[in-house]
Amino acid sequence: xxxxxxxxxxxxxxxxxxxxxxxxxxxxxxxxxxxxxxxxxxxxxxxxxxxxxxxxxxxxxxxxxxxxxxxxxxxxxxxxxxxxxxxxxxxxxxxxxxxxxxxxxxxxxxxxxxxxxxxxxxxxxxxxxxxxxxxxxxxxxxxxxxxxxxxxxxxxxxxxxxxxxxxxxxxxxxxxxxxxxxxxxxxxxxxxxxxxxxxxxxxxxxxxxxxxxxxxxxxxxxxxxxxxxxxxxxxxxxxxxxxxxxxxxxxxxxxxxxxxxxxxxxxxxxxxxxxxxxxxxxxxxxxxxxxxxxxxxxxxxxxxxxxxxxxxxxxxxxxxxxxxxxxxxxxxxxxxxxxxxxxxxxxxxxxxxxxxxxxxxxxxxxxxxxxxxxxxxxxxxxxxxxxxxxxxxxxxxxxxxxxxxxxxxxxxxxxxxxxxxxxxxxxxxxxxxxxxxxxxxxxxxxxxxxxxxxxxxxxxxxxxxxxxxxxxxxxxxxxxxxxxxxxxxxxxxxxxxxxxxxxxxxxxxxxxxxxxxxxxxxxxxxxxxxxxxxxxxxxxxxxxxxxxxxxx
Amino acid sequence: xxxxxxxxxxxxxxxxxxxxxxxxxxxxxxxxxxxxxxxxxxxxxxxxxxxxxxxxxxxxxxxxxxxxxxxxxxxxxxxxxxxxxxxxxxxxxxxxxxxxxxxxxxxxxxxxxxxxxxxxxxxxxxxxxxxxxxxxxxxxxxxxxxxxxxxxxxxxxxxxxxxxxxxxxxxxxxxxxxxxxxxxxxxxxxxxxxxxxxxxxxxxxxxxxxxxxxxxxxxxxxxxxxxxxxxxxxxxxxxxxxxxxxxxxxxxxxxxxxxxxxxxxxxxxxxxxxxxxxxxxxxxxxxxxxxxxxxxxxxxxxxxxxxxxxxxxxxxxxxxxxxxxxxxxxxxxxxxxxxxxxxxxxxxxxxxxxxxxxxxxxxxxxxxxxxxxxxxxxxx
Numbered sequence: 001x002x003x004x005x006x007x008x009x010x011x012x013x014x015x016x017x018x019x020x021x022x023x024x025x026x027x028x029x030x031x032x033x034x035x036x037x038x039x040x041x042x043x044x045x046x047x048x049x050x051x052x053x054x055x056x057x058x059x060x061x062x063x064x065x066x067x068x069x070x071x072x073x074x075x076x077x078x079x080x081x082x083x084x085x086x087x088x089x090x091x092x093x094x095x096x097x098x099x100x101x102x103x104x105x106x107x108x109x110x111x112x113x114x115x116x117x118x119x120x121x122x123x124x125x126x127x128x129x130x131x132x133x134x135x136x137x138x139x140x141x142x143x144x145x146x147x148x149x150x151x152x153x154x155x156x157x158x159x160x161x162x163x164x165x166x167x168x169x170x171x172x173x174x175x176x177x178x179x180x181x182x183x184x185x186x187x188x189x190x191x192x193x194x195x196x197x198x199x200x201x202x203x204x205x206x207x208x209x210x211x212x213x214x215x216x217x218x219x220x221x222x223x224x225x226x227x228x229x230x231x232x233x234x235x236x237x238x239x240x241x242x243x244x245x246x247x248x249x250x251x252x253x254x255x256x257x258x259x260x261x262x263x264x265x266x267x268x269x270x271x272x273x274x275x276x277x278x279x280x281x282x283x284x285x286x287x288x289x290x291x292x293x294x295x296x297x298x299x300x301x302x303x304x305x306x307x308x309x310x311x312x313x314x315x316x317x318x319x320x321x322x323x324x325x326x327x328x329x330x331x332x333x334x335x336x337x338x339x340x341x342x343x344x345x346x347x348x349x350x351x352x353x354x355x356x357x358x359x360x361x362x363x364x365x366x367x368x369x370x371x372x373x374x375x376x377x378x379x380x381x382x383x384x385x386x387x388x389x390x391x392x393x394x395x396x397x398x399x400x401x402x403x404x405x406x407x408x409x410x411x412x413x414x415x416x417x418x419x420x421x422x423x424x425x426x427x428x429x430x431x432x433x434x435x436x437x438x439x440x441x442x443x444x445x446x447x448x449x450x451x452x453x454x455x456x457x458x459x460x461x462x463x464x465x466x467x468x469x470x471x472x473x474x475x476x477x478x479x480x481x482x483x484x485x486x487x488x489x490x491x492x493x494x495x496x497x498x499x500x501x502x503x504x505x506x507x508x509x510x511x512x513x514x515x516x517x518x519x520x521x522x523x524x525x526x527x528x529x530x531x532x533x534x535x536x537x538x539x540x541x542x543x544x545x546x547x548x549x550x551x552x
Numbered sequence: 553x554x555x556x557x558x559x560x561x562x563x564x565x566x567x568x569x570x571x572x573x574x575x576x577x578x579x580x581x582x583x584x585x586x587x588x589x590x591x592x593x594x595x596x597x598x599x600x601x602x603x604x605x606x607x608x609x610x611x612x613x614x615x616x617x618x619x620x621x622x623x624x625x626x627x628x629x630x631x632x633x634x635x636x637x638x639x640x641x642x643x644x645x646x647x648x649x650x651x652x653x654x655x656x657x658x659x660x661x662x663x664x665x666x667x668x669x670x671x672x673x674x675x676x677x678x679x680x681x682x683x684x685x686x687x688x689x690x691x692x693x694x695x696x697x698x699x700x701x702x703x704x705x706x707x708x709x710x711x712x713x714x715x716x717x718x719x720x721x722x723x724x725x726x727x728x729x730x731x732x733x734x735x736x737x738x739x740x741x742x743x744x745x746x747x748x749x750x751x752x753x754x755x756x757x758x759x760x761x762x763x764x765x766x767x768x769x770x771x772x773x774x775x776x777x778x779x780x781x782x783x784x785x786x787x788x789x790x791x792x793x794x795x796x797x798x799x800x801x802x803x804x805x806x807x808x809x810x811x812x813x814x815x816x817x818x819x820x821x822x823x824x825x826x827x828x829x830x831x832x833x834x835x836x837x838x839x840x841x842x843x844x845x846x847x848x849x850x851x852x853x854x855x856x857x858x859x860x861x862x863x864x865x866x867x868x869x870x871x872x873x874x875x876x877x878x879x880x881x882x883x884x885x886x887x888x889x890x891x892x893x894x895x896x897x898x899x900x901x902x903x904x905x906x907x908x909x910x911x912x913x914x915x916x917x918x919x920x921x922x923x924x925x926x927x928x929x930x931x932x
Binding site: 050052055056076077078079080081082084085086088090093094096098099101102105106107108109110111112113114115118119122136138140141154155158333336337338357358359361362366367369371374375377387388391392431432435 | 611612613698701704733734736737739740741742743753756757765767768769770771772773774775776777778779780843844845846847848849915916
C-alpha cells in the first residue's frame with residue numbers, strides 16, 4: 001500500500017538529511033504507530049506519504065514514495081486525495097467550511113463525487129464518528145475533541161485507503177482520546193484502512209498498533225517491529241510496559257487488561273504493605289496563594305464556572321483535571337486577571353485577581369499558557385531573557401541563570417521558534433519564573449512533549465514545589481498528575497466534582513486513574529517508582545518472574 | 553413541492569437559499585437609495601432589524617448586524633461633521649457660527665468653518681442616514697445568510713474565486729482570536745495591552761501566526777483534493793475566462809446604469825443583459841468540464857420566491873412611488889417640515905416585513921444541554 005524506496009529527505013539550509021535511506025513497506029489494513037523525539041523527522045515521514053514533502057515544504061526528496069502504485073514524484077498531494085487522507089496536528093487549521101456538515105462534504109466536492117453518493121457518505125460519517133448531533137454547528141464553536149473528530153471525518157468521507165494522523169490525541173482529554181482511538185480501530189478492522197499515526201502518548205495508543213516505527217532522529221536508520229519487540233528494548237515505555245519489564249512478565253503486556261491478568265501475584269505481594277506516602281505539605285492560613293470563593297464566570301448565556309471555591313497553598317502541586325471545555329483554562333485565566341468573575345470573588349496573593357497587572361502581577365503569579373510560544377516575542381533566547389528581566393525589574397541575568405538550570409543545552413543565539421516544543425516550554429517557564437512568583441500556573445504543559453522532556457518537567461515541578469512555590473497545572477495527562485501532584489481537583493461543567501489527595505481521587509476513577517493504579521487496584525500505588533520503592537527491585541528480581549496469573 | 557400554505561410551518565426548519573436573502577436585502581437597499589425621507593429610512597431599518605431578529609441563526613457570523621449598525625452610526629456622525637466643517641450653508645436658520653478660515657484663491661470653492669444652519673445639518677443627517685440604512689441592509693443579509701453560504705451557490709466557473717474568498721473570510725475570526733491571545737500573553741508578561749507600543753509588539757506575532765496558518769491551510773486544502781485539474785484545454789480556459797470577465801464587467805456597468813439616473817440608455821438594461829448572457833455562456837461552458845460537484849445545493853422553493861419577492865416588491869413600490877409623487881420621498885429641509893408617509897411606501901414596507909413569517913425557521917445549531925432541558929422543565 002505504502003512503499004518508501006531508498007528515501008532521503010534534506011531540507012533547504014540543512015547539510016544533513018532528516019531521513020536517510022528509508023525503506024518501508026506498509027500493507028493494507030495495518031495500524032502503524034510512528035514514535036520518536038520531537039524533531040526527529042516523524043512529521044517529515046508522515047508528510048512524505050501524500051507528497052506534502054517536498055511539494056509544500058520545499059527541500060529535496062531522493063528515492064521514491066509510492067501509494068497504491070502512484071508515485072508522489074509525479075502526483076502532487078491533490079492528485080492523491082482520493083487515496084490518502086491527512087489530518088493535520090491542529091485540526092482547526094485545516095477547516096475550510098462554516099459548519100460540520102459542509103466541512104465533511106468539502107473533500108468529496110473537490111473529488112467530484114455524485115451528489116447522492118456524497119449525501120449518503122456524509123450521513124454515514126456523521127454516525128461513524130458520533131457527530132450527528134453536531135451537524136449544523138459552526139466549526140469554531142466545537143470543543144477540541146469534537147474538532148478532531150470532524151477533521152478525521154472530513155478526510156474519511158472521501159473513502160481514502162490510507163489515513164495519516166499527526167498526534168491525534170495530544171490535545172484531548174482521556175475520554176475523548178478513547179473515542180478517537182476506538183473509531184480508528186473500527187476503521188482498520190471493519191474497512192481494512194491503513195492508518196499511520198504519530199503519537200507521543202504511548203500509553204494511550206501502543207496497544208492498538210500492529211507495528212511500530214521508531215524514528216531515532218539524526219538520520220539514523222528507522223527501527224520497525226511489532227509493539228512487543230519494540231517495547232522490550234525501547235528506552236522509554238508506557239508505565240504498564242515498565243511494570244511488566246520489572247516484574248518479568250511474558251508476553252510483555254501492552255494494555256491494562258493484559259497486565260492486570262498477569263499482576264495477580266504482584267497484587268498479593270502488596271497486601272499488607274504500607275501504601276506509598278506522598279508528602280502532603282501542611283499549610284497555614286497565610287500560606288494561601290490563591291483563593292476562589294463561589295466564583296462564577298459566564299460567556300454569554302453559558303456558565304464556564306459555576307460557584308467554584310478552592311485554594312492553593314505554598315508547596316503544593318495541584319492537578320486540575322476534567323473534560324475539554326470543563327472550565328480549566330477559564331479558572332487559570334481568572335487567577336491572572338484575564339477573566340473577571342461575574343459573581344463570587346477570587347484573590348491571588350491576597351489581592352483581587354482582576355486588578356493585578358504589570359510588575360505586581362508578575363511577582364504574584366506566573367501562567368505558562370497552552371501554547372508557550374505565545375509568551376515569546378524576541379528573536380533570540382538571550383533577548384527574551386533580557387526582556388524578562390526588564391519586565392520583572394530584577395537583576396540582569398536572572399532569567400538566563402534560571403534557564404541554564406532548567407535547560408542547560410539551549411544556546412543564547414537560537415531563535416525561540418527553532419527550539420523544540422519542550423525547550424520552548426522550559427524557556428517560557430524561565431521567563432515566567434524570573435519575577436519569582438510564588439504561584440505558578442501551567443495550562444496543558446505536556447501537550448506535544450516527548451517522554452524525556454516530560455520526565456524533566458516532572459523533576460522541575462517537584463523541585464519548585466519543595467522550594468516553596470505553589471503549582472497548579474491543568475492537564476489531561478493522568479500519568480504526569482500521578483507523578484507530581486499532591487492534590488487533584490476534577491472539574492465538570494464548571495463545577496468541582498472532586499477535590500482530594502491524588503491517591504483518593506484517581507485510584508477509583510476509570511477516567512483519571514494512571515495505568516499502574518488500574519493494574520494494581522484496589523491498592524493505591526500510582527506509579528512504577530512507587531511500586532519499586534515499596535517492594536524494592538531486589539525482591540522483584542529474586543521472585544521474578546512474578547507471573548502465572550494469566551489464565552486462559 | 554411546497555405550497556403557500558406550508559410557508560413557515562413550524563418544524564420545517566431549514567436554511568433559506570442565501571440568494572433569496574440577498575435579493576431581499578438588496579431590494580431594501582434599493583428602496584433606501586431612492587429616498588431622503590428620514591421616517592421611511594428609519595422604518596426600513598426597523599424592518600431589516602425585525603426580520604434579522606426573527607430569522608438569524610445562532611452562529612458567530614450572525615452577530616454582524618450589530619457591527620453594521622454601529623458602522624451606520626459612525627457614518628451618520630462623520631457625514632454631519634463633514635457638513636459642519638466643510639459644507640456650504642443653505643437656509644436661513646443659523647444655529648451658530650464656527651470661526652472661518654480664509655483660504656488662498658486657488659482653493660476657491662472650498663469652505664472651512666462659517667455659519668452653521670439647521671437646514672444644512674438636517675440635510676447632512678438625512679444623507680448620512682440613507683447611507684447608513686443601505687449599509688445596514690447589507691449587514692442584515694450578512695447575518696441572515698453567511699457570505700460563504702452564498703458562495704457555495706456560485707457556479708463552478710467562479711468556484712476558485714469563491715474558495716479564496718471563503719478562506720479569506722475564515723481568516724478574520726482567527727485573526728481576532730490571535731490578537732486576543734497575543735494580548736493575553738502581553739498581560740501575562742506584565743506589559744501594556746493597550747496603546748501604540750502594545751499594537752507594535754503584537755503585530756509581529758499575529759502576522760507570523762497568520763502567515764504560518766495560511767501555509768498550513770493551503771497544504772490541508774491541497775491534500776483534500778482542492779484544485780484537481782480538469783481536462784480542459786488551455787485555449788478553452790482562456791475563452792471562458794475572457795467571456796466571464798467581460799460578462800461580469802458589463803453586468804456591473806449595466807447595474808450602475810440602471811440604478812443611477814443620467815446614464816446613456818445603452819449603458820443600462822442592454823449592457824446588463826449582454827453581461828449576464830456572456831457570463832451564463834462562460835458558466836455553462838465550464839460546467840461541462842468541472843471536476844467538482846456540489847453537496848446539497850440549497851433548493852429554491854416557495855419560501856425563497858416569497859422572500860425574494862418581498863425585496864423586489866419594496867424596491868418596486870419605492871421606485872414607482874418616487875416617480876409619481878416625488879414630494880413624499882425627499883423631505884423638505886428649507887423650511888424644515890415633518891416627513892410625509894406615502895401610502896405606497898407603507899405597502900412596500902409591510903411586504904418587506906413578510907419574510908419574518910414566510911421564511912422557514914433556521915435549524916437549531918446546538919442540541920439542548922441536559923441542564924438547560926431540566927431548567928426548561930422546571931420552569932414550565
